[in-house]
Amino acid sequence: METVLQYFSINPVFYIFATLAVIFALMMVTSENPVYSAIFLVLTFFCLSVIYLTLEAEFVAVIQVLVYTGAIMVLFVFVIMLLNLGRDAQLTEYAGPMKYLSILLGFAILIQIGLATKVTFSIGAKGAYPIERVNEMGNTEAIARELFSQYLYPFEIASILLLLGMIGAIVISKKRPD
Amino acid sequence: MNTMLSAILGVLILFGVIALQGLILVYMERKVSAWMQSRLGPNRVGPWGLLQTAADIVKLLLKENIRNERSDRVIFFLAPILAFVAPFAAFVTVPFAATIGFRDLDMGAFYVFALGSSVVFAVIWAGYGSNNRYALIGAMRSAAQMISYEVPLVTAVLGVFLVAGTLSLREIVQLQSQGLWYVAVQPLGFVLFLVAATAESNRAPFDLPEAESELVAGFHTEYSGMKFAFFYLGEYAEMLVSSCVLVVLFLGGWLIPFANNANVPTWLHLLSFVSKVYLIIFLMMWFRWTFPRLRVDHLMAFGWKVLMPLALVNLLATGLIVYWLKS
Numbered sequence: 001m002e003t004v005l006q007y008f009s010i011n012p013v014f015y016i017f018a019t020l021a022v023i024f025a026l027m028m029v030t031s032e033n034p035v036y037s038a039i040f041l042v043l044t045f046f047c048l049s050v051i052y053l054t055l056e057a058e059f060v061a062v063i064q065v066l067v068y069t070g071a072i073m074v075l076f077v078f079v080i081m082l083l084n085l086g087r088d089a090q091l092t093e094y095a096g097p098m099k100y101l102s103i104l105l106g107f108a109i110l111i112q113i114g115l116a117t118k119v120t121f122s123i124g125a126k127g128a129y130p131i132e133r134v135n136e137m138g139n140t141e142a143i144a145r146e147l148f149s150q151y152l153y154p155f156e157i158a159s160i161l162l163l164l165g166m167i168g169a170i171v172i173s174k175k176r177p178d
Numbered sequence: 179m180n181t182m183l184s185a186i187l188g189v190l191i192l193f194g195v196i197a198l199q200g201l202i203l204v205y206m207e208r209k210v211s212a213w214m215q216s217r218l219g220p221n222r223v224g225p226w227g228l229l230q231t232a233a234d235i236v237k238l239l240l241k242e243n244i245r246n247e248r249s250d251r252v253i254f255f256l257a258p259i260l261a262f263v264a265p266f267a268a269f270v271t272v273p274f275a276a277t278i279g280f281r282d283l284d285m286g287a288f289y290v291f292a293l294g295s296s297v298v299f300a301v302i303w304a305g306y307g308s309n310n311r312y313a314l315i316g317a318m319r320s321a322a323q324m325i326s327y328e329v330p331l332v333t334a335v336l337g338v339f340l341v342a343g344t345l346s347l348r349e350i351v352q353l354q355s356q357g358l359w360y361v362a363v364q365p366l367g368f369v370l371f372l373v374a375a376t377a378e379s380n381r382a383p384f385d386l387p388e389a390e391s392e393l394v395a396g397f398h399t400e401y402s403g404m405k406f407a408f409f410y411l412g413e414y415a416e417m418l419v420s421s422c423v424l425v426v427l428f429l430g431g432w433l434i435p436f437a438n439n440a441n442v443p444t445w446l447h448l449l450s451f452v453s454k455v456y457l458i459i460f461l462m463m464w465f466r467w468t469f470p471r472l473r474v475d476h477l478m479a480f481g482w483k484v485l486m487p488l489a490l491v492n493l494l495a496t497g498l499i500v501y502w503l504k505s
Contacts, residue, residue: 035306039253042299062288070295074325077302081318138284140345 014054021047038077045069056131059139188280192269200414204231207463214467241403246309249400253307258401258408261300265415268293272422273348275432275447286347287339290423291332294378297416298324301397304409308400316396319474320380326481327377327384333489334370337496338427347423351431359435361428366492368428370485372461375420377481379413382466384477421458429454 021044028040045068052061134142147155205220205228212219220227245254271286273279283289298321305317338360342350354360361368377384398409425431432447472480 035253039303058283059285059288062283062285062292066288066292066295070292070298070328071325074295074298074302074321077299078318078321081302081306081314138344138346140285 011054014051017047017050017054021051034080035077038073038080041076042069042073045073056135057139059143185280192280193266196266196269196415196418197411199418200411201231201235203414203417203459204234204410206459207466210460210463211467214464235407238403238407243403243405244400246400249309250307253303254400255307255405257300257304257307257397258405258412260303261297261412262408262415264293264296264300265412265419268419269422271347272419273351273426273431274451275444277444278448279348282346282348285345287335287345287350287423287427290419291328294416294419295324295328297412300409300412304401305397308397310400313397313399316399320396323380323384323474323477323481324378326478327374327485330370330481330485330489331374331378333486333493334367334374335427336493337364337367340493340496340500347426347431351426351433354430355433359428359430359433364428364492364496366488367496368424370489370492371424371428372458374481374485375424376462376465377477379416379420381413381417381462383469383471385466385471417459417462418455421455421462424458425451425454429458 024040024044024047028037028044031037031040045064049061049064052058052064129142129146137145208230209219209227211217220230223229223233245251268290270280271283271289273282301317301320301324305314305320308314338350339345341360341363342353344350344353350360398406401409432451434442434446434450
């Protein structure tokens with residue numbers, strides 16, 4: 001108990017919002033009403049964005065809200081409401097034995113992530129962009145510099161993928177069954 | 179702890195100021211509309227009817243809080259709160275004067291847009307939580323409108339960021355003190371932003387959510403009393419935020435035109451900022467009593483087929499010119 005309090009006093013904001021994020025994520029999975037699921041996912045995203053803020057990654061935090069909650073989740077909720085999946089429509093699907101396999105796989109991924117953070121990252125190490133330099137040049141500029149120089153091709157490929165998705169959606173919606 | 183205390187104090191002051199602004203804006207709206215229609219407007223409660231809006235608030239407070247029996251209690255309760263909190267929180271990064279403002283974020287402008295985009299949830303939740311067909315359909319209509327106009331809104335502003343080379347609102351104002359205001363550099367962006375911001379805060383002629391005469395209002399059909407007042411206040415807060423951002427991005431923020439801004443006392447800067455914001459708000463009210471309400475399909479077509487291409491052309495041209503000037 002004492003160690004828990006010790007950790008908590010170092011960074012209370014992180015622990016509060018990390019706990020909330022986990023709780024909301026669990027409620028998102030377990031709630032039977034899809035509209036509630038969407039709401040809990042939005043709340044999870046907000047908590048994540050606060051965690052990014054405590055890491056001084058302001059740009060990522062703002063983009064998290066702008067893109068995930070402001071755009072993607074709004075479209076999710078839109079689709080849920082358009083398909084009229086509210087209230088009475090309970091998405092209970094029979095998963096069968098696959099359920100146990102998925103639990104197993106989930107734990108495997110969790111252990112893998114834990115091992116990866118333990119082995120490859122040493123937390124607090126300084127890379128090319130330590131916090132002092134990022135604060136000096138600004139969050140946005142630091143990300144832009146990397147994104148548009150070293151990671152230009154992956155960035156362009158990702159944008160082409162998104163464009164393809166948009167064109168695909170337009171083509172599918174234009175096709176009339178006659 | 180001291181910073182915590184000052185932050186709480188600041189939030190309380192901000193809340194008071196915005197609530198007061200809400201009262202003033204409602205009064206101003208009525209007086210402006212009366213003036214444009216050759217009427218007198220409110221003139222019974224208090225001198226020149228100044229206390230009319232205060233009386234209205236008392237009326238709203240005393241009204242019965244009706245909740246539909248089969249409505250969703252939690253969502254129904256949360257929606258009006260979010261509708262007010264999101265635009266309220268956006269004020270954190272607005273620089274009111276050279277030394278007044280809460281915190282200058284590195285990407286302040288994006289922060290404002292991110293919070294603006296969360297208002298859509300308030301609308302959707304209100305419509306869903308009411309368990310009323312009219313409210314649900316109205317919410318879908320409003321959400322579609324807000325999503326559609328958010329895209330040209332942000333795209334129109336990208337030109338300013340290209341010229342300024344920063345996303346920080348305070349720095350953008352400081353850059354404008356050295357040269358032309360960005361309304362002269364980005365006239366098309368200014369017009370696009372003004373139109374899109376009017377639509378984004380659901381003001382006439384884009385006020386389909388409030389078309390009670392032909393569309394049974396919208397997402398707030400089932401709301402009454404104080405909850406309705408929160409939607410109302412949220413709309414005015416949103417209008418204030420978009421006017422503040424517009425003034426900061428295009429009209430030089432707190433700067434006083436044709437004057438040396440170096441040795442001016444802070445209260446004059448603040449006065450300049452507030453008067454510019456009120457000028458923009460007056461413009462929005464002028465829109466309301468000039469243009470008839472758009473039909474919903476015209477509204478969507480206007481957003482996607484007129485505003486959006488213009489914003490893209492503006493962005494492309496600005497990018498090319500900035501690139502050409504820098505190389």
